[in-house]
Amino acid sequence: MGAGPCRRLNGSRFPGPGSVGVELRDLLRRGRRVIANLRFAEHATIDEHSADFDIDVIRLCGGGFVSVNRNAVPFSCGELIAWPAGVIHCLWTEASSMETLMVEHHKA
16 A cells, blocks of 8 residues: 555645555546545554545445544444544544545635
């Protein structure tokens, strides 16, 4: 799985410092929305951070965890998690891999 940050469609880098074992592939950029696929290896993490736009994440397969405002819960298959702009959040795996679909709702 990705050894370090990769370039996104808009040229920015992902994931940020401290995030490990996550591969991101932008699938579509349409207007203010970006849809991306995230693949997590075992014991992978996207560190706690916030964004200045809303984000929706759907778990497609595998097992993982999500934290919103430092409240951690298991992330179930098919579940949708909504992160409002400015809210601290993170995703991680332990003994299994995980794949998600992420939709970023950028402001104008």
